[in-house]
Amino acid sequence: MxxxxxxxxxxxxxxxxxxxxxxxxxxxxxxxxxxxxxxxxxxxxxxxxxxxxxxxxxxxxxxxxxxxxxxxIEAWASVWSSACISIACGGLKGYFGNSFLIAVPATLISVGLGALNGYVFSTRRFQGDNILFGLILFGCFIPFQIVLIPMAGLLGMLGLAGTIPGLVLVHVVYGVCFTTMFFRNYFVTVPAEIFKAARVDGAGFWAIFFRILLPISWPIVMVSIIWQFTGVWNDFLFGVSFAAGSNQPVTVAVNNLVNTSTGTKAYNEDMAAAMIAALPTIVIYVAAGRYFLRGLMAGAVKG
Amino acid sequence: MTLSKRIQAALPAFVLSPSLAAIAICVYGFIAYTALLSFTGSKMFAKFDFVGLRQYERLFDNPRWITAVENMAIFGGLYVVVATCLGLYIAVLIDQKIRLEGVFRAIFLYPMALSFVVTGVIWQWLLNPGLGLEHMVRSLGWQSFTFQWLVEPDWAIYTIVIAGVWQVTGFVMALFLAGLRGVDTEILRAARVDGAPVHKVYTRIVIPALRPVFLTAFVIEAHLAIKSYDLVVALTKGGPGVSTELPSTFMYSMTFTRNELGVGAASATVMLTSLAAIIVPYLYSELRDDRRA
Amino acid sequence: MANLGISHVTKSFGSLAVLKDIKISIEDGEFLVLVGPSGCGKSTLLSIIAGLEEHTSGTITIDGRPVDGLEPKERDIAMVFQSYALYPAMTVEQNIGFSLEMSKMPKAERVERVGKVADLLQISHLLKRRPGQLSGGQRQRVAMGRALVREPKIFLFDEPLSNLDAKLRVEMRTEIKRLHQRLGATIVYVTHDQIEAMTMATRIAVMKDGVLQQFGTPENIYDRPANVFVATFMGSPPMNLLPATVVDGASGPRLSLKGTDVTLPLPSSVTARLAPGSDVLLGLRPEWLSLAMEGASANPTLTLHVDVIEPTGPDVFVALRAGEREIMARLPTGTPICPGEKRAFALDLSKAVVFDAATGVAH
Missing domain, CATH: 1.20.5 (Single alpha-helices involved in coiled-coils or other helix-helix interfaces)
Structure with a gap:
């Protein structure tokens, strides 16, 4: 499909x-x-x-x-390892690594949670389930400016202000809204009789999820992973608000490099920096474009 | 009930609860917190001395905010209209049973994979007044050509429209293309038998049938427009001066650099309210359809 | 193998009752068919027996043991679904063995049981395939294998043949019946197809609007329908219902057919005393009409207008007309008859049923 x-x-x-x-x-x-x-x-x-x-x-x-x-490739080499960003002159490579350290765990955790949430939402009918699901959906669309102030406070209270784990937490919380929607909308297309057959066969909550549902869910797992990874990798607002200094993701570093440099503009370095920040998502787009597109379409609420 | 049965019965709630708690606190709790803060006199730190609507009065008395709202109207309006029209046009072109359809689709869609920061940096280069577009057109022979939008306060907002449209059009195209492929071919055959020319078939039958797609495209575009922050920061830094200020950049600078938490919270609340006015009815209708199906 | 008891089972959603006081019990080894139009509650009842849905009141017993509130896996039942509900990501072998795996049966024993069942159903060559690579009939067999392998006390079938094409459906019907005879299993089978019900069941329960209309053997249901609904739902073409009035005759009450001047003796099946003047419906199966031979039969005759003739191969269905009323007859192929004729038909009243015109209940 x-x-x-x-x-x-x-x-x-x-x-x-x-x-x-x-x-x-x-x-x-x-x-x-x-x-x-x-x-x-x-x-x-x-x-x-x-x-x-x-x-x-x-x-x-x-x-x-x-x-x-x-x-x-001088410009590439320079921005990768020696260009000065803010006060440090170590190039983008550290920030590039940061982005992976943020995006990989944030993606895995939010996709895992979303799969479980979607499973519960699609198989259990309970009072107000649709309203609850609507409230989660709304969480996908809020302008994040509305949560910046209290989130900064919460991260401070948890001792995670300015850190990579703090950013992972933020991305998981707001990513779960999307992944829950993806999985729920996928799982409701699985015929109800399959779940009934599994219950008759004696499969419990986890057996149904791991043995029957997950093996047929790899398309939506791919979509969710790609969506989450791209979204987290490309994030700027949370990165600039909640990560400090050497913990910043590559998008923030690129912006600092391009927009705060003094003296004449080195456009070749700007472009090399932009390329470096764009490469992982472009690679994903080229390698798995159809899943990328499906994610976008599913993000328009309906799959 | 036996203990194991009770555990089984409680599992779904147990599985759901961490996410629900997180969303309850970090979405709805935080919205309430920010909304509450907007009624206080908070400056550098949050303090709960309620001042009624003072921060909202200050907000709308602030010319910078007025600029931001006006820019939002220009940017949002053009962004939605241009991206919708261009996206629909490209979708119709691609739907003409062309060769290399996949290649064309991939070319139009790839900007959507880039971050707004990357998009901003690219367009900052392309439109830069010294070595960018102006320079290229002049070197092609048109010596009097000038293109200085990036540094002209009255025009800079349009550079953001260009970059934004470039990024989102492919996605809008994909939405429309999926809609076009969903149109019942029986109707089209019937129209052909009736002797309707191709362009009439589109304007009279196909495009009216795409109404739900227009709605979806509008909601997605409007939502992206209101949330736009990174693009402006990377492309113009809100400048020249404050000429490309948007509500999102205004909120950020009030909150984090000007130590006006109360005003920042008020502006964020206004943003949320306007977005909710678009999103909530949309979600409501989608979920209701879902249930009926 | 076990008996099944359903006693006073009700199911309601709020004020909407979908099952009303259902009472059915069958012995070990019986083949019970629940039949009725869609929405009659037959599938809900099956789900309740399976433990997939809970009933509001009443008791289900399997092998004499109440199973109310037990999970499906604790009831020792197996089920075959309408869409087969095979697990898409598992091979046929894994599908069939899944329930055994869930009950933690050792692998060697599992493999042996799956192999046996596959042999029985002649699907051994498909064991390594996935459901997506199977034809409809093959999937059906796998679904049955998944039920058989558990050797449960009761098999539950939810319209298992409705997704097959006509030819395969007849084949599988025979095959399921053969399996039943061979294994002596207790089966509960849901269908909306009255032919399936008639051909397979040892007991039929006819349902409508959540109410059990009649419970009995196929012969009983066909020959002695309890009410007008059962009479017209079971049998194709359906039973003819002729409005009549009870009148007094020389040798007891007779039936005067409305719109004609014909009176008929009361069928022997009627035991109740019918008051003269009461309105009734005379139920006649199409095959109880035959072309009247000159002076050959003592059966009463009725002269009817021949409207349409529908040959089916072994039989001809003949639409007849008596005034406004249409009457179907089923005659042997080759009966000399043409549309437009007026012919006399002999009525075999020995099995005819008489229903109360107001309530529809058989007298």
Whole structure:
């Protein structure tokens, strides 16, 4: 099942293989528009990659989209290991690691909890279950500004202010809303008779979950993992609010590098830094694009 | 009941309770806390000396907040309209049984995988007045071309629209494409038999059938727009001056750099209320449909 | 193997009663079919027997032991579901063996039991496949295997054949009946198909709107329906119901068919004393009508207009008309008859049933 099925619509409109001149023009128009639009959408990425491979001299002499004449990875090397961010001059590599230290546990915990919550919500009917689920759903959509002040206080009380575990906690709490929704909406599509059969066969709460449900849930597990990982990796607001100094995630570090540097702007370094921050999510997008898309679509509440 | 049966019966509640407790405290408790704080005179630290609506009066007397709200209207309005139209247009193009459909889809969607910070940094480079777009167009021969939006207070907000639209359009396209593929082909065959030309089929039959998708797209876009924070920080830092201030950036600077907790809380409460006005009816209708199904 | 007792079982959701005072009991080795239109409560009753749903009041006993409040696994039952409900991620072997695994049976014994059942159902070659790779009929067999392997006291079947195509359905029907004869198992089987009920059951319980209409052997249900609902629900084409009035005759009460000047003797099945003037319905199965031969039979005759003829192969269904009323007859193929004719039909009243016109209950 993909979120976007193959075109049946166009097939219904198109007569087979009868391209008269008007139709030819139509096809040229369609492809023309698509190619131009695709070029516009790709240009920023192309410019980012090429600029990151240029020296500042070449940037000044060339243009946004000119191909680097003498490609160099100097900018990459510099932002990775030696560029000065705030007061420390160790490059992005530490922050890049921080992002993994935040995203991996936050993803695993919130997906695990979401799977269990979704299981309970989809199999047990109880008084007010739909209202409760609605309240959880609403938690997906709140502007996080509303929780910043008390959350800072709570993290302080727990002794987690400014730390990586503190950020993991924050991401788990607000990520669970989404993962619960994903799993619940997936599990309600499992026929009720399967659960009945399992009960007759003597399977209890955990046996049904681990032996019967989880083995058929890998698509939604993938979707949830990708959604959570991308979301946490790309987060800026929580990172900038709750992580201090060397505990900051890479997005915050990139912003600091780009927007607080003194002197002339080193665009090649800016682009290299942006590339480094973007690479993990781009890799995920390329490797598992369909799950990424399904997550986006499921995030529109309905799967 | 035996003990083991009781444990079995309590398991679901036991499993659900940590998440529910966390959400109760960290979503609803915190919302209540912030809302409460907005009625106090808190400055650097939270203190519960209630001052009624004073912070809200101060908020709406603050020209910076007015700028933020106006910018929100410009940015939010354009963002929603442009992304919806462009996304629908691309979806219709892609639905014309084209070759390499997967490649095109992937190209339009990839910006959604990037963080707003990365998007902001990229567009800061592309639109920079020295070596960016202006420089490129001039070097192509159009010497008088000027493009200085990023540094012009009246225009900077539009750079945020451009970057935001670039990022979200692919997603809107995917929503519409899924909607288009869900249109009943029988109806389309019937329209063809009736002799309707292709563009009429779209404007008269297909697009009206996509009404639910328009609603979903609107809710998603509006929600992203109201929450936008990182994009502005990375692209313009709210500047030049405060010309690209949004409610989200306003709230952050009031709370964390200006030591005006009360005003910050008031602005956050206004943000939540406006978002809830969009989200709650949407969730309500979705969940009700869900139950009926 | 065990007997099953259902006594005074009620189930209600708030004020809505879905099962009303159900009383059924069957002996060890019987094949009970619960039949009725959708929404009659038959599946709910099965779920209650299984322990998947709780009843509001009453008692269920299995093998003489009350099982109310026990979990399904504690009742020693097995169930076959309408959609088969096979576990998608498990192989056929794992599916069949799952209940044994849950009851912590040692692996060697499990493998042996699964193997035996697979042989019995001729699905040994499918053991390593997953449900997604099986045809509908094969899935059905696996679902049965999953029930058989537990050697339970009672088997429960919830419309197990309704997802199969017509040909396979008849085959599986025979196969389930064969299994029943061979194993001597106690079975409770839910269906909405009256032919399935008639062909498989040793006992039938006909239900409607949560009320047990009649409980008896198939012959009993077919020949002596307790009320108009049972009479028309069981049998296809359904029993003809002719409105009549009781009149006095020389040798006791007779039935005067409404809209005609024909009077018929009261069928021998009627034991109650019917007061003259009371309105009744005369129930006649289509096969109790035959073409009247000249002076051949002592049976009363009725002259009817032949409307439509529907050949089915072995029989012809003939739609007849008496005034406004339609009457179906089932005649042997080859009976010389044409649409448009008026013919005399002999009525075999020996089995005819008489119902009270107001209450629908058999006299």
């Amino acid at each position: 993909t979120a976007v099925p193959d075109s049946n619509f166009a097939m219904a409109l198109m007569r087979p293989r009868s391209l008269n001149p008007t139709k030819m023009l139509g096809r040229i128009f369609v492809y023309g528009c698509l190619v131009v639009l695709a070029a516009l959408f790709l240009a920023p990425l192309a410019s980012m990659v090429m600029t990151s491979l240029k020296s500042m001299d070449e940037i000044r002499s060339g243009t946004l989209l000119s191909v680097p004449q003498a490609p160099t």
